[in-house]
Amino acid sequence: MKSRYARIAMAALMFVLSAVSVPLLTPSTAHAQSSSTAAMTNADVVKLAKLGFGSEIIKEKINGASTVNFKLDVDDLVKLKNAGVSQDVISAMLKRADGGGAASASGSAMASASGPAGYPGGPDVTLVTKDGGSVHLRSISGTMSTTNAVVTVLMHQNYPGMAAAVRTHDPRPSFIVNSTVQPKGSIYIVSLDVDKGDQDRSLKLGNARFWGGMKNVGAPDKDNQVAYDVVSMGNGNQWKLTPSNDLKPGEYGLFSGGLYDFGVDP
Template sequence: MSAFPQQSAMAWQAAAVAAPDILTNDKILRLVAAGLPDQTIIAKIRASKSAFDLSTDQLIALKNKGVSGAVLATMLEPAPAAAALAAEMSIDSGDTNVPHYPGVYMYGAESQTMTRILASASDQAKTGGIIGYALTAGIASASIKAAIPGKSAKVRTRRTRPAFYFFFDESVPRALQGNGASIWMSGAGSITSSPGELSLVRFDEKAAAREARVGSMNIAGAKTGVMDKDRIAFETEEVRPGVFKVTPSTDLAPGEYGFIQTLSGGNGGRTGAMSARVFDFGIVPAF
């Protein structure tokens, strides 16, 4: 079995590497030395956290090293008030340049608006194939399944290949970042920053809930992550920093689906204890 990720620690490390950096005087000098135009550097300043030294001596030093007056003025601008920025954030605008609350949105082509898919947490796990696991003393694998609450998703569409937009923390104005809470926080304390850290799957539909295979266990231990054969491929396009358009690579049949991210594994190998973040949606028949 090949799992994605094979170990949840790999996803945590990837998120940590890709986390937004903090701009300093030295980094501004590096951007200038790289030949980036002023408008690009200014956009970077306004979209990033910063820890500038703006003392008189440092401003003179930056000017002497080629930093333009426009860039220096932007560095001196106070961060916008968080309350004002929050009022400008949207949960349904179809314009990806409009700040959105972090999360996953389904785009409606007809309405040209977005519908926010609220994340649900699955902290209940069950095992499948346990009889074979027991009869072979753990040589045969047993699957670990996450239970997704509810019989069906609230967000539904008739489109067989819907478009989704992922808004990560990097897309949020810096005045609203850094409060210690994030919908994209992983189990290791790092921040998810790419759709590639989630898997698109079709759920097994039960009488009162839905299930997704999120790992396996055998005598060698437990693995977390969606199996390759259960993953549905999708195309990813970075629209702007922190914003990605995601489209399934093939048409989806009517049913229950979701983007799922395993957040933690078992306790060392023998149990199915885990948790997962799920953004669920449904495909309904056209007629």
């Protein structure tokens, strides 16, 4: 009798289980579940932009992603812009990649994990190299000094340390600059003089004569300016700056109030 009841109970249980839909972890569903934790990519950002999500929402998704795998070389930036991704979203992608340590320029450049406080209000700048590497540059501020030279007072902007944290072997790197201002006359590529005595790097600015008059105040001295070619990208608020000639090994920077410093190694 007990065995009969047991068989009836088992049959009832099997009937109930057969009527319940039990999800199975197939390879496809396993991939779907694991993809929810996958790194955020350029394609994800483009998808959100094309669906009409605002910049603030997309930036929140970028900043809230557990990991990111953004491709931010020059061609990638152009594709993002052409796909309708806004400038501030692209800037958020660059900053997130930089903060996550993913923005080293493929061995050609590396960014310091921490550095001096940034100069407020400056443009957004990314250094890119011929091998496809890129690194987001941070602006630093310096201190002013003056030197008497016969009938002229020389003015210098001095920056801490004798070498920039960002280094490259590319003698002619380019710079992607997000700025509403035309670069020529407002953004300069400059060479820096290393002062081993003071353990810093200096940039000569305009000068003043003892009997009155000041010249080129706030602009780098012509001897320190590096000629460059500029190309407008996207909607006109993004520019590509490239030195007209190869840079010699030494210390350099983009100067626009603050200094986006980098160094060229042999």
